[in-house]
Amino acid sequence: MKKHIYILAAAACGLCLMMVPGRKVIAASDSTYFETIVVVDEETESVSLYSEADATGKVIGKISFGEIWNLQREVKVTNSEGSELWYHVEREGEEACVPAESVLTGSEAEEYLLTEELLYAAAQDEEPAAVYLEADDSGVIVYQLQEADSCLVTAVVGEYAAIEVENDFTGYVRLDDLTLTLEKPVVRTREELVATALQYVGNPYVWGGTSLTEGVDCSGFTMKIYEKFGISLPHSSSAQSRMGRKVSSADLEPGDLIFYGSGNTVNHVAIYIGDGKIVHAASAKSGIRVSSWNYKKPITIRRLLE
Secondary structure, X not given: OOOEEEEEEEEOOEEEEEEEEOOOOOOOXXXXXXXXXXXXXXXXXXXXXXXXXXXXXXXXXEEEOOXXXXXXXXXXXXXXXXXXXXXXXXXXXXXXXXEHHHOEOHHHHHHHXXXXXXXXXXXXXXXXXXXXXXXXXXOOEEEEEOOOOOEEEEEEEOOEEEEEEHHHEEEEEEHHHEEEEXXXXXXXXXXXXXXXXXXXXXXXXXXXXXXXXXXXXXXXXXXXHHHOOOOOOOOOHHHHOOOXXXXXXXXXXXXXXXXXXXXXXXXXXXXXXXXXXXXXXXXXXXXXXXXXXXXOOXXXXXXXXX
């Protein structure tokens, strides 16, 4: 997390941002936001949801890592083994019960989400949300947050979220104007994308195929893997080679796409997995396999995960 704040100052040329190093936004204790949500941590991955506050009852779903559920109320259950605390939770109209000891809420959720930099904000709808210099909606507006934005939440201060917005400065937005979501850092997403792609090594190559189990071609493979991480790609290695941004071989990172071909014509694509290796749907003979990244000279390398 960046250890500085910004001050909006009036100057002869207009408004400008000035950086003051050595200071960091600290989560305030007067917010009730974290008392109204439950989440699970990455190591737990998921927790079962029950139709009622009874661990022997019907399992109706799960809370997965990355989801934010609303805490509706606490439920105390007394049985032969003593007293047990449960939470009645809700998300997108679905209601359930979950053992309190299995999830994070309150100060535990606050510390985890902010320390791990997992909480992000966007405007709720097509109307932009005003970003203020201070946690006060009568103050100076420094930015207009859009629905398509995704800004890191560094603190929750009363009724406001402190967020890092464009040009790396911190501003404040009313919680009522925001949609808050959990996002994984890119490095974690890269690792998961590579691990997902490697699960299909040994499966068949089929020209024009789009099934990771029944058969894919090279661009079908990258298309379906990236689709699992919310990124849409066309079913064409040539078209994929124009997406994202170009990076050099010296700057390769796991998850980058490497394109091969003849001359300047792209006809093959692979996913870089680190340690000088790629995974790709290579050919009808070898199927999905791991190879050296420079088995053939690449034409271009593109990055879609920033």
